[in-house]
Amino acid sequence: METTVENQQDQATASFEKDELVVQIRGLKKAFNGFEVLKNINLDLKRGENLVVLGKSGQGKSVTIKCIVGLLKKDEGSVKVFNEEVADLNDDELKQLRTRIGFLFQNSALYDSMTVRDNLEFPLTRVLKLKDEAEINSRVEEVLEGVGLLDAIDKMPSDLSGGMRKRIGLARTLIMKPEIMLYDEPTTGLDPITSKEISDLILAMQKKYQTSSIIITHDMACAKITADRLVVMNDGEYIAEGNYEELENSDNELVKSFFK
Numbered sequence: 001m002e003t004t005v006e007n008q009q010d011q012a013t014a015s016f017e018k019d020e021l022v023v024q025i026r027g028l029k030k031a032f033n034g035f036e037v038l039k040n041i042n043l044d045l046k047r048g049e050n051l052v053v054l055g056k057s058g059q060g061k062s063v064t065i066k067c068i069v070g071l072l073k074k075d076e077g078s079v080k081v082f083n084e085e086v087a088d089l090n091d092d093e094l095k096q097l098r099t100r101i102g103f104l105f106q107n108s109a110l111y112d113s114m115t116v117r118d119n120l121e122f123p124l125t126r127v128l129k130l131k132d133e134a135e136i137n138s139r140v141e142e143v144l145e146g147v148g149l150l151d152a153i154d155k156m157p158s159d160l161s162g163g164m165r166k167r168i169g170l171a172r173t174l175i176m177k178p179e180i181m182l183y184d185e186p187t188t189g190l191d192p193i194t195s196k197e198i199s200d201l202i203l204a205m206q207k208k209y210q211t212s213s214i215i216i217t218h219d220m221a222c223a224k225i226t227a228d229r230l231v232v233m234n235d236g237e238y239i240a241e242g243n244y245e246e247l248e249n250s251d252n253e254l255v256k257s258f259f260k
């Protein structure tokens with residue numbers, strides 16, 4: 001194929017974006033009541049990648065993602081998101097930043113008294129302040145189609161299974177078209193088949209929206225499906241990094257223990 005100036009530029013942009021860091025954490029420390037939970041966290045999230053964070057309970061995985069969105073303040077170190085130091089942002093800037101980041105927390109609940117459609121419209125009208133009915137409808141339908149639940153549009157959350165509610169929760173986050181997704185144990189409490197459906201969906205959403213994601217999980221099947229790269233957290237630091245096969249073959253006993 002002939003190489004035009006235009007497609008050379010496209011290629012240059014594509015490779016720049018691929019290596020662009022959307023999150024960069026250096027020397028992050030965080031203590032609670034004198035107990036140091038994060039001792040020295042260094043972490044990069046590249047644009048478009050799925051990064052899985054493994055670690056035993058209570059290691060500070062959730063604390064790390066809360067520092068990324070400014071829900072918790074760091075003690076020391078640097079947490080940059082889209083190249084901006086989160087601690088330096090004022091309230092408005094922080095709000096603006098959070099519209100570019102989606103969270104799927106373990107217990108993200110839907111509003112029980114609202115239909116699926118109303119649950120999905122809520123962030124569009126309340127947060128993005130959209131008014132155009134046609135645009136709102138098309139975004140709701142597009143995202144529901146994406147998670148395979150267009151049929152459930154007029155149902156109440158109580159009429160849905162746990163796995164379906166999780167999908168709707170994911171749809172409600174994705175409808176904001178976040179550039180970064182933070183998944184805190186997305187498959188916890190689900191049976192293996194539903195867990196696999198959610199993991200497949202996380203992967204499909206990465207491809208569809210080119211989202212960059214941090215996925216905290218203990219579920220190795222989820223890690224295997226979703227991860228481009230994994231890091232293992234222990235005692236306030238990351239002790240290993242690699243793709244699934246590399247970590248599966250690690251000599252480190254702790255790293256190996258996740259794969260048993």
Ligand SMILES: Nc1ncnc2c1ncn2[C@@H]1O[C@H](COP(=O)(O)OP(=O)(O)OP(=O)(O)O)[C@@H](O)[C@H]1O
Pocket residue numbers: 032037055056057058059060061062063064
């Ligand atoms: N706001 C807070 N105030 C005091 N301590 C906290 C706070 N948030 C977290 N911690 C403590 O920090 C430690 C790490 O918590 P965190 O929730 O990040 O663990 P985790 O690695 O995500 O574990 P899990 O997999 O169990 O969710 C815990 O000991 C927790 O009690």
